[in-house]
Amino acid sequence: MGSIELVKVRKDFGGFAVINGVDLKVEDGEFTVFVGPSGCGKSTLLRLIAGLEDISSGQVLIDGKDVSRVGPSQRGLSMVFQSYALYPHMSVRNNIAFALKMAKQPKDVIEQKVKKAAGILNLTDYLERKPRQLSGGQRQRVAIGRAIVREPKAFLFDEPLSNLDAALRVQMRLEIGDLHQSLKTTMIYVTHDQVEAMTMADKIVVLNKGEVAQIGSPLELYNRPQNLFVARFIGSPTMNIATGPSAAKRGATTIGIRPEHVDVSATAGEWPAKVRLAEHLGSDTYVHVEVDDIGPMTVRLGGEAPNQPGQRIFVTPQEPRIHRFDQQGLRVGG
Amino acid sequence: MALQQTVGKRVGMTALAWIVGFLIFFPILWTFLTSFKSELDAFSLPPKFLFFHWTTENYAEVQSRSDYFSFAWNSIILSVGANLVGLIVGVPAAWSMAFAPTKRTKDLLLWMLSTKMMPGVGVFAAVYFIFQYLGLLDNRIGIGFLLFMANLPILIWMLYTYFKEIPVDILEAARMDGASLVNEIIYVLTPMAIPGIASTLLLCIILSWNEAFWTLNLTTSHAAPLTAFIASYSSPEGLFWAKLSAASTLAIAPILVLGWFCQKQLVRGLTFGAVK
Ligand SMILES: Nc1ncnc2c1ncn2[C@@H]1O[C@H](COP(=O)(O)OP(=O)(O)OP(=O)(O)O)[C@@H](O)[C@H]1O
Ligand SMILES: [Mg+2]
Numbered sequence: 187m188g189s190i191e192l193v194k195v196r197k198d199f200g201g202f203a204v205i206n207g208v209d210l211k212v213e214d215g216e217f218t219v220f221v222g223p224s225g226c227g228k229s230t231l232l233r234l235i236a237g238l239e240d241i242s243s244g245q246v247l248i249d250g251k252d253v254s255r256v257g258p259s260q261r262g263l264s265m266v267f268q269s270y271a272l273y274p275h276m277s278v279r280n281n282i283a284f285a286l287k288m289a290k291q292p293k294d295v296i297e298q299k300v301k302k303a304a305g306i307l308n309l310t311d312y313l314e315r316k317p318r319q320l321s322g323g324q325r326q327r328v329a330i331g332r333a334i335v336r337e338p339k340a341f342l343f344d345e346p347l348s349n350l351d352a353a354l355r356v357q358m359r360l361e362i363g364d365l366h367q368s369l370k371t372t373m374i375y376v377t378h379d380q381v382e383a384m385t386m387a388d389k390i391v392v393l394n395k396g397e398v399a400q401i402g403s404p405l406e407l408y409n410r411p412q413n414l415f416v417a418r419f420i421g422s423p424t425m426n427i428a429t430g431p432s433a434a435k436r437g438a439t440t441i442g443i444r445p446e447h448v449d450v451s452a453t454a455g456e457w458p459a460k461v462r463l464a465e466h467l468g469s470d471t472y473v474h475v476e477v478d479d480i481g482p483m484t485v486r487l488g489g490e491a492p493n494q495p496g497q498r499i500f501v502t503p504q505e506p507r508i509h510r511f512d513q514q515g516l517r518v519g520g
Numbered sequence: 521m522a523l524q525q526t527v528g529k530r531v532g533m534t535a536l537a538w539i540v541g542f543l544i545f546f547p548i549l550w551t552f553l554t555s556f557k558s559e560l561d562a563f564s565l566p567p568k569f570l571f572f573h574w575t576t577e578n579y580a581e582v583q584s585r586s587d588y589f590s591f592a593w594n595s596i597i598l599s600v601g602a603n604l605v606g607l608i609v610g611v612p613a614a615w616s617m618a619f620a621p622t623k624r625t626k627d628l629l630l631w632m633l634s635t636k637m638m639p640g641v642g643v644f645a646a647v648y649f650i651f652q653y654l655g656l657l658d659n660r661i662g663i664g665f666l667l668f669m670a671n672l673p674i675l676i677w678m679l680y681t682y683f684k685e686i687p688v689d690i691l692e693a694a695r696m697d698g699a700s701l702v703n704e705i706i707y708v709l710t711p712m713a714i715p716g717i718a719s720t721l722l723l724c725i726i727l728s729w730n731e732a733f734w735t736l737n738l739t740t741s742h743a744a745p746l747t748a749f750i751a752s753y754s755s756p757e758g759l760f761w762a763k764l765s766a767a768s769t770l771a772i773a774p775i776l777v778l779g780w781f782c783q784k785q786l787v788r789g790l791t792f793g794a795v796k
Contacts (some may be wrong), residue, residue: 271689
């Protein structure tokens with residue numbers, strides 16, 4: 187079991203609210219991702235759940251029990267740090283076994299659990315090595331091994347992959363996904379990479395300046411962003427934004443349309459535009475255009491598109507795909 | 521041209537370093553040489569550097585007149601004991617200041633250091649009477665306690681600067697792994713800080729070993745360390761340079777040897793905090 191609930195959680199650092207009244211429920215077994223720009227309070231929120239920081243007000247509940255005043259060692263959660271934070275003076279074996287030793291488990295049980303974790307994470311050949319003798323990916327695996335042996339109520343990850351190169355990051359992302367599939371333990375994962383968030387999460391919590399901007403499944407966030415902040419933050423390339431007459435005629439202050447939901451024509455359409463640059467990715471082409479009276483937009487076209495810089499074209503948003511926002515930046519209508 | 525300049529510079533710097541080193545080392549060398557002279561040679565003018573009649577009679581005399589090993593034993597017990605106890609107090613204190621600081625931590629650290637600025641003689645009478653009242657004069661526990669207290673600020677400061685360099689993530693990882701505070705300090709912090717703790721301990725032992733004001737004034741025989749052993753040879757009956765030198769050589773030899781073997785640690789200790 188491992189459900190986690192936050193009730194009106196606040197954290198001040200020197201009178202300044204870094205986490206400002208967060209309400210959140212993470213169901214047992216769920217893979218939840220905290221995402222948001224740098225400095226929005228993701229790490230702080232995770233550390234509040236872990237107990238590494240004291241909350242200023244509000245409540246943290248694990249399995250329905252208030253643990254707000256319980257220390258990190260008593261909460262039964264595991265954490266994987268961005269810096270790995272391995273014990274440098276201990277072998278891989280002892281790093282993984284440390285939590286079990288602290289829990290005073292019998293020697294043969296420890297031996298067996300370490301072996302099993304090492305097997306899952308491909309670390310069997312490295313058990314006698316010290317952390318400094320390992321590569322970045324291996325260190326990250328040790329950190330994960332250290333977290334899984336103690337069978338925690340939930341795993342907390344704070345940007346665990348950000349020190350790895352791109353290829354390794356994709357591989358570890360899959361491994362963590364597999365791990366979640368097989369363990370079915372609650373996981374909370376912090377990242378500022380929205381691709382990581384979209385691909386891994388059951389549920390995404392978008393944070394902005396210490397407040398929850400929206401909570402939902404990846405597709406909910408993609409299809410129905412509740413405000414401009416989420417609309418801009420989720421999706422790559424970023425959503426195109428337009429204000430003025432074309433928004434007003436649709437009953438909104440601001441409208442947004444994703445690059446993949448814009449049609450292009452050489453002869454007719456809603457917005458006349460000039461092509462600035464076409465990025466050919468092979469599978470897709472990103473055409474960057476300058477729309478008259480509105481500004482820059484990105485259009486995503488499947489396959490190869492023949493557009494040349496300087497060319498004049500017309501772009502038209504697909505009507506049902508338009509997102510409308512009011513003066514406060516909140517979603518209007520369905 | 522440039523090469524010549526750097527070679528010249530290096531030769532110059534090396535020569536300078538040797539000269540400075542020799543100047544600093546000279547008193548020790550002179551003491552050492554004098555300890556092998558007869559009392560007459562020790563006085564002679566102009567002084568004899570190497571060409572005198574070498575004798576070990578001073579050492580024999582010194583050992584027969586006073587029991588070197590009893591003083592040396594006190595020195596060891598006091599300097600090692602006082603600072604081991606110091607570590608037991610200092611490690612948790614430095615932990616709390618390095619990893620759980622409050623608004624007043626900086627003030628506290630400065631205040632601790634400020635106590636080292638007061639000359640001991642300023643509180644001599646008070647301490648003496650307290651020791652007399654408690655029956656701690658010439659008592660190992662008494663003088664040991666004083667040495668422990670005298671070094672505590674330096675000990676905590678040094679540990680604090682070492683601990684500051686340890687990534688707090690690793691300690692937090694231990695907490696997440698279910699380690700209690702005591703286990704976190706014993707199994708995670710201390711092993712990582714061993715080099716820092718060792719050089720702190722070493723430096724503090726040397727300070728205690730050489731501490732002369734309190735040891736001379738508060739001990740006479742039973743608890744007297746080597747400082748008292750040396751002092752007993754600069755007696756009113758007249759100066760015996762050769763014997764005084766023999767006694768001094770005997771007194772500093774152990775700490776010199778210790779320092780020699782731990783040079784690396786010591787240099788790190790003396791320049792602590794200088795480089796990150
Ligand atoms: N110990 C602290 N004392 C004071 N301010 C802090 C402390 N820790 C964090 N903050 C502030 O709280 C805010 C949120 O920090 P946090 O580390 O949670 O951001 P983050 O979302 O994890 O960012 P990043 O993606 O860069 O890791 C920042 O403005 C930071 O300066
Ligand atoms: Mg962070």
